[in-house]
Amino acid sequence: MARKNLTVASVERVRPPKSGRVEMLDAIVPGLALRVTSKGGKTWAVRYRIDGKQRRMTLGPFPRIELDRAREKARDALELVDKGIDPAEELKVAKERQTAQRRASVTDPEGDAYEAGTFGAVVLQFIKRVQSDKRRGWEFERIVRREILPDWGHRPITEITKRDINTVLDGLVDAGKPAAANRLHAIIRRIFNWAIGRGEILNSPCVGLEAPAPAAKKSRDRVLSDDEIRAMWEASGKMGWPFGQFFRLLLLTGQRREEVAGMERSELNLDEAKWTIPAERVKMDREHDVPLSATAIEILDDLPEFDKKLVFTSGPRGKKKANPISGWSRSKRRLDELMLEILRKEAEDRGDDPENIEIANWRLHDLRRTFATGLAKLNVPLHITSAALNHAPSTLMGVTAIYNRHAYFEERRHAHDAWDAYLRQLTGGKPDDKVVALHG
Numbered sequence: 001m002a003r004k005n006l007t008v009a010s011v012e013r014v015r016p017p018k019s020g021r022v023e024m025l026d027a028i029v030p031g032l033a034l035r036v037t038s039k040g041g042k043t044w045a046v047r048y049r050i051d052g053k054q055r056r057m058t059l060g061p062f063p064r065i066e067l068d069r070a071r072e073k074a075r076d077a078l079e080l081v082d083k084g085i086d087p088a089e090e091l092k093v094a095k096e097r098q099t100a101q102r103r104a105s106v107t108d109p110e111g112d113a114y115e116a117g118t119f120g121a122v123v124l125q126f127i128k129r130v131q132s133d134k135r136r137g138w139e140f141e142r143i144v145r146r147e148i149l150p151d152w153g154h155r156p157i158t159e160i161t162k163r164d165i166n167t168v169l170d171g172l173v174d175a176g177k178p179a180a181a182n183r184l185h186a187i188i189r190r191i192f193n194w195a196i197g198r199g200e201i202l203n204s205p206c207v208g209l210e211a212p213a214p215a216a217k218k219s220r221d222r223v224l225s226d227d228e229i230r231a232m233w234e235a236s237g238k239m240g241w242p243f244g245q246f247f248r249l250l251l252l253t254g255q256r257r258e259e260v261a262g263m264e265r266s267e268l269n270l271d272e273a274k275w276t277i278p279a280e281r282v283k284m285d286r287e288h289d290v291p292l293s294a295t296a297i298e299i300l301d302d303l304p305e306f307d308k309k310l311v312f313t314s315g316p317r318g319k320k321k322a323n324p325i326s327g328w329s330r331s332k333r334r335l336d337e338l339m340l341e342i343l344r345k346e347a348e349d350r351g352d353d354p355e356n357i358e359i360a361n362w363r364l365h366d367l368r369r370t371f372a373t374g375l376a377k378l379n380v381p382l383h384i385t386s387a388a389l390n391h392a393p394s395t396l397m398g399v400t401a402i403y404n405r406h407a408y409f410e411e412r413r414h415a416h417d418a419w420d421a422y423l424r425q426l427t428g429g430k431p432d433d434k435v436v437a438l439h440g
Contacts, residue, residue, distance in 0.1 A: 003027035006034065008067050016040045032074040034062065044070040048081045057088040069161060076203045090202060094158075097199070112153065119160055120153030122195050130194060139258060140187060142326055147172075147184055157195060162205045169212040177329075178213030185211050222366045223373045226426055227343065228359065233427040235338035242312045243331040245299050250364060252296045252420065254371030254389055256283060257364050261324045263311040270297055273413075288390045291413035293420035295429075332364060374422060380415045388412045 003025040004010070011034060014024060019038050026032040031047045044059040059065060059073045077087035114120030127141055148168060152160060165188055172181035192204035224232060229251070236247040249260050259277050267276050275290040282288050292300070300311070307313045307322040314325040336359060344354035368389060375385045387408045423429070 003030065006032075006067060011042070011062060011067055014042070026071070026074075029071045029074045029078075031078055032071060034070075044073070046074040046077045046087075048078060048087070050081055050084075050086050055086065055088060057091065069163075072162075080202075094202060114153055117156055117158075117200070118153065119155055119157040120149060122157050122198075122200050123149060123153075123191060125198075126191055126194050142323060143180075143184060143187060144191075146326075148188070157192075158201055160192075160205055162209055165205060165209060166212075173213050181212040185209070220363075220366065220369070222360070222362050222369065224362060224366065224370045228339065228362075229370065229423070230427050231339040231342045232335065233423070234342050235335055238338055239331070239334060241304060242314065242325050243335070245303060246312055246325060247335060247364075247367075248299055249296060250367045251371065252293060252299075252423070253290055253416075254368050254419075255290060256368065257328070259283075261312055261326070264309055265305075265311060266309070268292075268300065268311070270300060273297060282390065284390055284392055286390075289409060291409065291416045293416045295420050295424065296416075328364065371419065374419050375415050378415070378418045378422060380418070381411075384408055384411045384415055388415055 004027055006024060006026045006028065011024070014034070014036055016036055016038050021035055021037045024034040024036070026034075033045050033047060035043045035045060037043075042062040044062060044065050045056050046059060047054065047056050049055065057077060059070055059077075062070070065073070080087045080090060112120065114124065123144055127144070151168075152164070165185075169181045169185055172178070172184065189204070189206045189209075192201065192206050195201045196204055232251070233248065236244040238244070239247070246260060250257065253260065253275070255277070259281060262281055263275070267278065268274075269276070270292070273292040275292055277288045277290065279285050279287045303311060310322055310324055312325045313322040314327060340357070340359055343359070344357045347354045347357045372385050372389060375388065376382075380388075
């Protein structure tokens with residue numbers, strides 16, 4: 001039978017024969033065939049020759065297996081043939097393995113049980129064997145649990161398709177979260193590549209799947225003004241636990257969002273006014289000591305203890321595993337709303353038109369830049385500011401600035417204390433607070 005350039009329309013229109021069966025051969029992927037029976041059934045198959053013998057492997061029924069997916073499956077099978085592997089035998093072995101695996105299940109610490117061979121079972125194994133010891137592993141797990149595990153968890157991993165993946169990624173892009181879509185794309189690729197190496201699947205649906213929202217990162221220079229800092233401090237006080245204290249510690253310490261969010265009680269030494277972030281939680285992969293100012297200690301002393309391990313939690317409590325806080329977008333949106341209310345009320349009290357008051361877009365990471373700019377105002381030397389931010393060692397003024405976690409600690413403590421005093425004066429702290437500029 002002559003090959004035809006099959007289309008969705010031609011496949012849908014084909015009429016069943018009066019008796020027996022007929023086959024339509026695809027010209028795009030030689031070997032792909034659609035078998036149509038007299039009862040109207042339509043089934044995809046791929047023809048191939050291996051070891052001198054003509055073979056045929058069923059791919060699945062139409063329309064459950066659409067034309068694009070059938071071509072994709074046929075190409076995957078023919079790639080195995082090119083390597084000397086019989087795809088039908090490979091599929092048989094895989095099915096036998098899955099049948100054996102389904103006798104057992106994988107239990108999620110969160111309470112769900114996933115049959116072996118499901119996406120959820122594979123993901124839990126990936127988290128346990130690969131991701132648990134990685135830096136920011138908790139963030140990886142949080143994204144997976146929020147974005148894909150609820151819908152995909154109990155489905156066989158072999159049934160997750162490009163369309164499933166694109167549906168999730170497009171949803172994030174359409175919601176105005178292109179960066180989150182790109183992160184999830186990278187996570188899904190890693191999971192499926194690992195699953196191939198473990199023999200859970202033969203091929204990844206991520207092959208040929210590009211990042212959904214490629215975009216070059218632009219450098220930012222947004223710094224909060226003194227009025228915005230004051231409004232942010234007052235607004236965070238109105239928010240309360242856990243985000244109010246969290247936002248204030250971001251500004252006070254100048255550390256990264258994930259580092260403060262994942263703060264553990266074992267990392268804190270309030271008697272020595274020090275917070276030690278372990279290497280596995282630090283972007284630069286080296287342990288980092290952060291001096292704690294008086295205000296930071298006051299905040300930490302007053303925090304409720306909902307979890308024995310984590311300082312900030314938003315996940316399950318009690319017997320279930322607690323998670324570091326998340327939900328940045330919603331909490332940041334609330335913070336912006338409160339800041340705007342405060343600044344507009346002040347404008348109204350001054351006799352100005354409150355509708356003229358707006359707050360330029362800013363991100364939580366801009367608090368680090370605000371911290372650094374504040375230290376510059378206080379004449380803190382650049383290399384001390386760099387050490388306080390835990391930046392990579394760099395060459396400054398021709399001298400290589402190499403430091404370990406202990407280097408410049410006392411100088412950094414003076415810088416943090418000066419910044420604390422500046423904030424207290426700015427936000428209406430103790431009346432006897434004095435801001436003293438440092439001289440390098």
